[in-house]
Amino acid sequence: MKKITGTLLLLFGMSAFGQSKEDSVQFRKISTEILNNGKGYNELRELTKTIGNRLSGSEAYEKSVQWAAQKLRDAGADKVWLQEVMIPVWVRGKESLQIKTSNGKWKSVKMLSLGNSEGTGGKDLSGEIIMVKSLEEYDRLPAEKVKDKIVFFNYPFSQENVQTFISYRDANPYRRTAASLTAKKGGKFAIVRSLSSAFDDVPHTGNMRYDESISKIPAITIGNTSADELEAVLKNQKVTAKLNSNCGMKGEKLSHSVIGEITGKKDQNIIVVGGHLDSWDVGEGAHDDGAGIVQSIEVLRTFKKLGIQNNHTIRAVCFANEENGTKGGKQYGKMVKENNEKHIFAIESDAGGFSPRGISLEMNEPQRNQIKSWVHLFLPYGVYNFEGKYSGSDIAPLHEMGVPTAELVPDPQRYFDIHHTEEDTFEKVSRRELLLGSTVMTQLIYMIDKNW
Amino acid sequence: MKKITGTLLLLFGMSAFGQSKEDSVQFRKISTEILNNGKGYNELRELTKTIGNRLSGSEAYEKSVQWAAQKLRDAGADKVWLQEVMIPVWVRGKESLQIKTSNGKWKSVKMLSLGNSEGTGGKDLSGEIIMVKSLEEYDRLPAEKVKDKIVFFNYPFSQENVQTFISYRDANPYRRTAASLTAKKGGKFAIVRSLSSAFDDVPHTGNMRYDESISKIPAITIGNTSADELEAVLKNQKVTAKLNSNCGMKGEKLSHSVIGEITGKKDQNIIVVGGHLDSWDVGEGAHDDGAGIVQSIEVLRTFKKLGIQNNHTIRAVCFANEENGTKGGKQYGKMVKENNEKHIFAIESDAGGFSPRGISLEMNEPQRNQIKSWVHLFLPYGVYNFEGKYSGSDIAPLHEMGVPTAELVPDPQRYFDIHHTEEDTFEKVSRRELLLGSTVMTQLIYMIDKNW
Numbered sequence: 001m002k003k004i005t006g007t008l009l010l011l012f013g014m015s016a017f018g019q020s021k022e023d024s025v026q027f028r029k030i031s032t033e034i035l036n037n038g039k040g041y042n043e044l045r046e047l048t049k050t051i052g053n054r055l056s057g058s059e060a061y062e063k064s065v066q067w068a069a070q071k072l073r074d075a076g077a078d079k080v081w082l083q084e085v086m087i088p089v090w091v092r093g094k095e096s097l098q099i100k101t102s103n104g105k106w107k108s109v110k111m112l113s114l115g116n117s118e119g120t121g122g123k124d125l126s127g128e129i130i131m132v133k134s135l136e137e138y139d140r141l142p143a144e145k146v147k148d149k150i151v152f153f154n155y156p157f158s159q160e161n162v163q164t165f166i167s168y169r170d171a172n173p174y175r176r177t178a179a180s181l182t183a184k185k186g187g188k189f190a191i192v193r194s195l196s197s198a199f200d201d202v203p204h205t206g207n208m209r210y211d212e213s214i215s216k217i218p219a220i221t222i223g224n225t226s227a228d229e230l231e232a233v234l235k236n237q238k239v240t241a242k243l244n245s246n247c248g249m250k251g252e253k254l255s256h257s258v259i260g261e262i263t264g265k266k267d268q269n270i271i272v273v274g275g276h277l278d279s280w281d282v283g284e285g286a287h288d289d290g291a292g293i294v295q296s297i298e299v300l301r302t303f304k305k306l307g308i309q310n311n312h313t314i315r316a317v318c319f320a321n322e323e324n325g326t327k328g329g330k331q332y333g334k335m336v337k338e339n340n341e342k343h344i345f346a347i348e349s350d351a352g353g354f355s356p357r358g359i360s361l362e363m364n365e366p367q368r369n370q371i372k373s374w375v376h377l378f379l380p381y382g383v384y385n386f387e388g389k390y391s392g393s394d395i396a397p398l399h400e401m402g403v404p405t406a407e408l409v410p411d412p413q414r415y416f417d418i419h420h421t422e423e424d425t426f427e428k429v430s431r432r433e434l435l436l437g438s439t440v441m442t443q444l445i446y447m448i449d450k451n452w
Numbered sequence: 453m454k455k456i457t458g459t460l461l462l463l464f465g466m467s468a469f470g471q472s473k474e475d476s477v478q479f480r481k482i483s484t485e486i487l488n489n490g491k492g493y494n495e496l497r498e499l500t501k502t503i504g505n506r507l508s509g510s511e512a513y514e515k516s517v518q519w520a521a522q523k524l525r526d527a528g529a530d531k532v533w534l535q536e537v538m539i540p541v542w543v544r545g546k547e548s549l550q551i552k553t554s555n556g557k558w559k560s561v562k563m564l565s566l567g568n569s570e571g572t573g574g575k576d577l578s579g580e581i582i583m584v585k586s587l588e589e590y591d592r593l594p595a596e597k598v599k600d601k602i603v604f605f606n607y608p609f610s611q612e613n614v615q616t617f618i619s620y621r622d623a624n625p626y627r628r629t630a631a632s633l634t635a636k637k638g639g640k641f642a643i644v645r646s647l648s649s650a651f652d653d654v655p656h657t658g659n660m661r662y663d664e665s666i667s668k669i670p671a672i673t674i675g676n677t678s679a680d681e682l683e684a685v686l687k688n689q690k691v692t693a694k695l696n697s698n699c700g701m702k703g704e705k706l707s708h709s710v711i712g713e714i715t716g717k718k719d720q721n722i723i724v725v726g727g728h729l730d731s732w733d734v735g736e737g738a739h740d741d742g743a744g745i746v747q748s749i750e751v752l753r754t755f756k757k758l759g760i761q762n763n764h765t766i767r768a769v770c771f772a773n774e775e776n777g778t779k780g781g782k783q784y785g786k787m788v789k790e791n792n793e794k795h796i797f798a799i800e801s802d803a804g805g806f807s808p809r810g811i812s813l814e815m816n817e818p819q820r821n822q823i824k825s826w827v828h829l830f831l832p833y834g835v836y837n838f839e840g841k842y843s844g845s846d847i848a849p850l851h852e853m854g855v856p857t858a859e860l861v862p863d864p865q866r867y868f869d870i871h872h873t874e875e876d877t878f879e880k881v882s883r884r885e886l887l888l889g890s891t892v893m894t895q896l897i898y899m900i901d902k903n904w
Contacts, residue, residue: 036611159884160484411834417882
């Protein structure tokens with residue numbers, strides 16, 4: 001009996017070993033194909049250089065919809081379609097900020113209105129600046145000290161977290177809530193120090209939200225250098241600011257997410273790989289999230305190119321409107337529910353096209369553990385970290401329906417130097433780093449498709 | 453008895469746990485100090501922007517010697533000195549390459565003479581180009597086919613290795629041996645496709661060596677785009693090349709490595725952390741190896757700043773002449789032998805200032821295993837890979853004497869895009885990535901100093 005058990009174990013072990021060996025060969029085929037022949041980098045050049053930034057509702061976004069559909073067809077998708085979605089339209093327009101210190105001269109400061117913010121309607125809006133270093137300090141300020149003032153929320157992005165997303169989440173409430181907090185105490189507008197890890201003067205825009213019960217006043221952001229200078233001058237001088245801006249919400253519009261799929265050979269269960277097609281209206285949206293788009297398309301292309309027979313349907317989804325509404329993700333979730341589609345897994349790439357280091361897993365423990373048991377296959381590709389328990393916002397609606405979701409975890413050191421800025425350009429993307437991300441996504445989808 | 457053993461195990465376990473907890477707190481202190489207050493990035497800006505590239509023997513190199521000594525003093529080194537070393541002097545001078553196809557017109561091609569190559573003495577040297585794709589193909593060519601020709605070694609840098617250093621080592625023999633191989637069969641000079649992972653036209657210089665028994669003919673390199681174009685045109689046309697260059701060896705010169713140390717509290721055993729101060733004569737030597745220099749200085753500064761009482765003497769060594777002779781490393785090894793200094797560990801950072809991923813360990817198994825047992829401490833800093841078994845060339849003489857040696861392993865995806873080129877500039881270095889490298893070096897030195 002002992003001997004038989006031993007033999008069985010041996011056979012089982014050998015079978016598992018054989019399986020692992022076969023997977024490791026397939027992993028290598030995938031990486032060789034993508035590193036040698038991947039099209040993602042050149043596609044990203046096209047998207048960023050011929051279309052550029054592409055905020056939801058803009059003409060550029062609509063061009064990117066047609067572009068993505070064509071790239072999915074080129075990749076060999078069996079079916080490509082546009083999914084209708086109503087998206088909010090926010091327009092920046094012209095904007096300027098000037099400040100005046102005790103020398104009496106107005107000086108221009110580089111700035112951006114925060115996304116979704118209302119502007120000044122093209123009129124000058126001015127007042128004295130008061131500075132707070134934290135939300136706690138602001139909370140302690142009596143309303144009469146804020147009334148008719150401009151509040152400068154001077155909370156720095158922490159440099160000391162190795163995981164920069166921790167610093168981002170930590171500083172995020174400032175960007176999100178500064179306007180309504182200022183309005184509640186009668187202030188005129190809010191200036192927020194950018195959520196930026198760079199020591200430069202580049203302002204980082206991004207989403208803000210209004211408390212609907214309070215008047216909607218403008219919120220703008222300035223870069224770290226300008227914030228440092230403003231902080232220094234506020235120590236011993238009265239500073240007046242003057243804002244003139246035209247931004248604001250311009251209603252809703254019919255737009256589209258773009259979907260391409262390769263049909264499953266065994267069943268109609270669906271695996272999603274995705275990113276978001278929209279970007280903020282500055283820079284080129286290269287890392288955020290052109291990278292995720294071209295990586296997702298590369299997954300389909302690589303399955304086709306290598307002739308991998310996928311059991312389940314694999315769908316690349318280019319979500320609309322992640323940046324200022326996540327309407328694309330919500331609409332996709334709604335459609336899944338309505339059509340009663342069975343989704344077995346979804347992964348998003350939306351943290352930049354940097355060298356992959358891990359995969360974050362938002363799912364139950366047995367599922368997590370199964371994926372973690374594949375770590376030896378991923379290690380040669382620099383992927384070792386499966387400890388995260390979050391996933392991208394576009395697939396959050398799927399997660400809420402019980403679908404196991406995941407996110408590609410690239411190296412996070414450079415992302416918040418350029419995130420949501422004019423500096424998020426194609427030149428900041430490394431070909432090899434981007435393609436390694438596509439490689440790891442394809443490898444993971446291969447394993448999920450085979451084993452789930 | 454069982455209970456006692458259990459208790460002992462528990463105590464031992466708790467003690468080990470307490471130790472580990474203490475180390476993890478110290479690791480965090482180190483990273484917080486460096487990520488918030490590290491000076492390495494600004495020092496690298498100084499080195500690259502005020503001194504620039506600094507080939508051994510150049511005036512710029514001598515300036516960098518004074519600069520490094522001052523930075524070591526500023527970092528709080530107890531002792532700083534220059535170590536004399538005779539180094540070879542190679543000078544590039546003016547150089548140009550032109551090619552002529554069947555249209556009869558000369559066209560300039562971007563090129564660099566390879567380091568240590570002789571030039572044409574300022575005269576035109578021309579002939580017909582023949583191309584080989586590999587050393588094997590060249591070996592099969594009869595001498596009469598090579599005689600009076602120019603040999604184009606068109607061997608591509610492989611894109612498919614995840615670890616780019618494998619591709620570098622694979623293509624390295626072409627750069628190193630092309631000239632003498634060509635001379636042996638009577639060729640006039642050699643053109644080598646650059647050892648480059650970038651899809652651009654930037655030539656990558658680097659060290660070549662002559663077989664002293666053969667005449668020394670020139671070897672030059674061209675970028676990938678030019679190599680692709682030359683390959684295409686050679687398919688159906690006769691191509692003539694004309695080289696004019698003035699480079700060559702100009703004897704030897706007295707120069708210096710720079711050493712700074714903080715004295716051990718317990719003994720005079722020595723731990724070395726280093727990089728090389730020289731660079732090639734193009735670009736700014738930012739990643740190669742200004743990064744290693746400022747990271748090594750940061751280790752000393754951080755020990756001093758945090759008041760860590762080091763048991764052993766910790767020495768930061770800025771080696772001279774790594775690029776074209778490794779005379780600095782050799783001289784350092786000679787001095788160690790002559791002075792009978794006991795070195796217990798040495799680590800070099802010479803693979804770029806990118807996000808650290810691991811530490812390569814060239815030492816015996818018990819030593820390797822001890823360092824590998826610290827992996828849980830390093831994981832929060834993104835360092836997981838201790839599998840490499842190599843270390844830097846400057847500390848190879850120490851290794852030959854039996855000293856355990858190591859090398860910082862940063863992410864390797866971008867290095868060979870810019871290595872040895874005009875593109876290796878400060879702008880290519882990320883502050884956070886560079887400082888994380890310093891962090892991991894400091895953490896490792898802390899552990900070695902405490903436990904060895």
